[in-house]
Amino acid sequence: MGLELYLDLISQPSRAVYVFAKKNGIPFELRNVELLKGQHLTKEFFLVNSLQRVPTLKDGDFLLSESVAILIYLSFKYKTADHWYPSDLQARVRIHEYLGWHADRIRGTFGVSLWTQVLAPLIGAQVPEEKVKRNRTNIDKALQHLEDKFLGHKAFLTSQQVVAVGCPLFEGRPRLSAWRERVEAFLGTDLCQEAHGPIFHIVEQAANKTLPDPSPEFYPNMLLRIFRIP
Amino acid sequence: MLVQLNQTAAGRTGLRLAKVREGCTPHWLTPQRGGALLLPLLLSGSAVIAAPAMGLELYLDLLSQPSRAVYIFAKKNGIPFELRNVELLKGQHLSKEFFPVNSLQRVPTLKDGDFVLSESVAILIYLSFKYQTADHWYPSDLQARVRIHEYLGWHADRIRGTFGVSLWTQVLAPLIGAQVPEEKVKRNRTNIDKALQHLEDKFLGHKAFLTSQQVTLADLMALEELMQVVAVGYPLFEGRPRLAAWRERVEAFLGTDLCQEAHGPIFHIVEQAANKTLPQPSPDFYPNMLLRISMIP
Numbered sequence: 164m165g166l167e168l169y170l171d172l173i174s175q176p177s178r179a180v181y182v183f184a185k186k187n188g189i190p191f192e193l194r195n196v197e198l199l200k201g202q203h204l205t206k207e208f209f210l211v212n213s214l215q216r217v218p219t220l221k222d223g224d225f226l227l228s229e230s231v232a233i234l235i236y237l238s239f240k241y242k243t244a245d246h247w248y249p250s251d252l253q254a255r256v257r258i259h260e261y262l263g264w265h266a267d268r269i270r271g272t273f274g275v276s277l278w279t280q281v282l283a284p285l286i287g288a289q290v291p292e293e294k295v296k297r298n299r300t301n302i303d304k305a306l307q308h309l310e311d312k313f314l315g316h317k318a319f320l321t322s323q324q325v326v327a328v329g330c331p332l333f334e335g336r337p338r339l340s341a342w343r344e345r346v347e348a349f350l351g352t353d354l355c356q357e358a359h360g361p362i363f364h365i366v367e368q369a370a371n372k373t374l375p376d377p378s379p380e381f382y383p384n385m386l387l388r389i390f391r392i393p
Numbered sequence: 394m395l396v397q398l399n400q401t402a403a404g405r406t407g408l409r410l411a412k413v414r415e416g417c418t419p420h421w422l423t424p425q426r427g428g429a430l431l432l433p434l435l436l437s438g439s440a441v442i443a444a445p446a447m448g449l450e451l452y453l454d455l456l457s458q459p460s461r462a463v464y465i466f467a468k469k470n471g472i473p474f475e476l477r478n479v480e481l482l483k484g485q486h487l488s489k490e491f492f493p494v495n496s497l498q499r500v501p502t503l504k505d506g507d508f509v510l511s512e513s514v515a516i517l518i519y520l521s522f523k524y525q526t527a528d529h530w531y532p533s534d535l536q537a538r539v540r541i542h543e544y545l546g547w548h549a550d551r552i553r554g555t556f557g558v559s560l561w562t563q564v565l566a567p568l569i570g571a572q573v574p575e576e577k578v579k580r581n582r583t584n585i586d587k588a589l590q591h592l593e594d595k596f597l598g599h600k601a602f603l604t605s606q607q608v609t610l611a612d613l614m615a616l617e618e619l620m621q622v623v624a625v626g627y628p629l630f631e632g633r634p635r636l637a638a639w640r641e642r643v644e645a646f647l648g649t650d651l652c653q654e655a656h657g658p659i660f661h662i663v664e665q666a667a668n669k670t671l672p673q674p675s676p677d678f679y680p681n682m683l684l685r686i687s688m689i690p
Contacts, residue, residue, distance in 0.1 A: 225536060393688045
């Protein structure tokens, strides 16, 4: 069995892995794990990854989770172009420097909008206005930092999540906007549309009230995730 | 001077790390087992420049878990550096003086000549390559190496931000008269318990260390987060014999003296707080502290 990637394209790290593999022509079998249906919590998926997270890579007997680990693995194994993860020490650790900050200030922040605007309402839960406000402030601060402190360095994770729910985060940020265009131009329009389709579609369905309800068994997990919003 | 200088033995290298020639992958960076480590300056063809450069500087506060991981790694591996103490409780990381060092205003920060780097994982990787530390820390074997990144990804999500909370709820918030809602304290304990369960079951299992049979960067990062909670008196190793044994193995490997040195400040802070001898932070720093407290989920 060749390389298998267990993903859900509504998840940011899943998209990063997907886009990387596609862009670099890495052959793989896509295993769709639908998060909104709680498929990552099933017994079946537990056997694939007992951490119950996507993305997960399966390469023969070798199982690996966590997007950064997967991206590094793929970049070495498939000898992708040096620029993705340079062999130059200083260039390489700059990526880890960005990713460390990203784990702290981007992850957990940029995914919140989807929860507050789409997923919580879907199960009749409400995120306190105070938290929504705090999240917007955190997003703005992070974007400022991204633009001022990091722009110019290669970073391969994007924040399409927020754009999908209609937050005009590139407005008034011409440098960030130009960066986004450069990244998307490099990746190619088709691939971007393919990868970003599901998250935009989810939001559209929510607006049209055609988004299917998650199964009630999944509510506790969703509520737990909502509580974790700072 | 706000930033205290602790001059240790000179860490002057006099050698500038030359850029690796494009397209040439030195084999100390390829995932092959047992590759000898070559300094990239030999590949550049340029002469060795004996410039009077400042040695390696590490800007740290041992109250901070990632700072401790970097400190311990450097010390354990005999990496010469000058320690620059940046006192977080005095808000020194927010000072104008520190801003030119790291505009992200975070510790730990490394300064190697003109090269400035923040984020503990980045710093640890940099040090491991530059000082050619033993392979087990960050193996050249691809699968072994990405296991560390797998751990660190999960760690960033479930350990960071979780294990540091206890110090805030029990020491730092009360210090400025702020209170963390009981609901959040309770949630944090649950998160800690869940994370420890995962750590023990999914990562440690029956191995000696978190990602392999030898100590890696993962163990160091994990230990320091756990120590943050141990310092405030939470008996997290009780009822967790496998995790307790792992901690002993890591500390035995690092050495008691080094551990005591690194963990001293955090235990001391807690002691001072208990004796009510912990100095008040400056009021300028309260808004930042309150912001941090409000970010507790």
